Amino acid sequence: MTEKIKFVQGNEACVEGALYAGVDFFAGYPITPSTEIAEVLSKRLPEKGGKFIQMEDEIASMCAIIGASLTGHKVMTATSGPGFSLKQEALGYACMAEIPCVIVNVQRGGPSTGNPTHVSQGDINQARWGTHGDHSIIALTASNHQDVFAMTVDAFNLAETYRTPVVLLFDEAVGHMREKLIVPEAGEIARVDRLRTSLGKGVDYHPYLPREDGRLPMSDFGGDHRYNVTGLFHDMWGFPSNNPKVVSGLLHHLNDKIENNVHNITRYKEHFMDDAEYILISYGSSARSAIHIATNRRARGEKMGVLELQSLWPFPEAMIREKCANAKAVLVVEMNMGQVMRHVKAAVDRPENVFLVNRIDGKLITPTDIKSLLRVIQGRGV
């Protein structure tokens, strides 16, 4: 057995996943609780000939990775709330110009400087709508280090497949806690590499003309094809246009390429979900408490299960509706004021049966927090 077994922080598991996926350029700016990602990559990247740069702020970091992606590299940046806010304009640029890149947000308490060292899941909606204008985005999350690794690899794969920024929404508890990680052998998890145009020199290349399957082959800066990249609405050559047809066509394309593939992008895990009457929907470190409760209740014969979300955007609405069709009650367990709960309510047939178990005080949701609400719902008193 040549598997590498490690005992690491979640942030390090993210680095391992990124390296496995082939990251070779990172730009960042220190911020708790994400800093270890930058620190470890500053050591690991040059060891394999990759590049690490500490920029002057998070805006510059986001811009730098977009530039590096265009030369054909797999790129990433990592931050937390305040830095994620700063990145939003450039993130929208990456959506518009269709540049593959991965942005990690290890969430801490907000708004503002909030609670730098405490856990939160308060940036779920920001990941969706933080940048202006209609756009679509992919966001993934994980509750344990093996999944942090897998979701990070996935994030790079999805970024390449859909030519889009992908956000990894971890949280402080997952980022900082230590647990076992098994790094798979190379090739065990599939890797999607850059789809480059097969058109040779002298043949007209259209950077924004999708193939039949909807994918857009790229051409590296420095290669045979010279083209324009812009954040303005643009035609298939990348040249600015305000032709109404071009504008609406591009906006539809940017949204459709993700929303129409929600079934391909959706990632989740089921814990004791067969015949479950009480369903806990959760993600990230909150899901660990939900799984703990469900494990105990199942042992007592109660029909309780956990639907653990690993992709948050595009929202897996159809999957949730189907899984919750026969539930007596759905409890959404999260560390914010109901950011995912609202979408679950909109997804299910009986929204009146959806309840929120949350904490917003910088402390982890405990099994007791979940139990208290369950008692009320199950009619066992307060």
Added chain:
Amino acid sequence: MSVKEYIRERYFPHMWCPGCGHGTILNSLLHAVDQLQLDKKDLVMTSGIGCSARISGYVDFHSLHTIHGRALAFATGVKLSKPELKLIVPMGDGDALAIGGNHFIHAARRNIDITAIVMNNRIYGMTGGQFSPLSGAGKKATTAPYSTIDSAFDVVKLATAAGASFVARSTAYHVLETIDILKKAINHKGFSVVEILSQCPTHYGRKNKEGNASQMLKFQKDTTAKIGSKALEKNPLLIPRGIFVDNDVPEYCQAYDEVIERAMKGRKA
């Protein structure tokens, strides 16, 4: 090659107003690139947002038209990830030194091999004539109906203090000087800053009663003088033109190659 080979003719006519200095700067840049016989394949232009920034659409380079103020940060990513490329980054004065001021000084500090061109018309042209950090005090702008009270940056001094290893100034009027300076700046290994005074007759000229484009160009001629010239000696209030800094300092991407070497050695040991 001819200068025409370096442009994308199908994207013309350009969007600049008649008499705008930005077109002249594009012309000088194309001549510089042509005289250096650079391969278009190796040229990348990144720009931000502004009338000036639209320059990147017109050149037949790899072109990256980005967001306001951040062109140098994008360029840093392109350059560090593929150091064999030549990066040219034209910016407006607002783009480079208001919203982009932080990136400007840090790119200079790193001495990364990028040619930054500040197309300084002392005004926000694209948004319709608001004052910029280079307008200086006592100027009229749509956001300064009672005249500006803000003083201006001196781009040359700022770039020098921040660590740029090549710093120069020219004007839209002095085309031949500009071509010569741009050639040196592009060939320079390190961060080079070329400030080129430009004219915006549409907003700055009109608001500040500096007349039409030709009068504004004459103003550039009359208010500037070459470094070391008699004119400058006689009248130190004139704005100096020429090359102020040309230093041989370790370049960022080369320095990073040494980081890679150290990291790889450490790994083997």
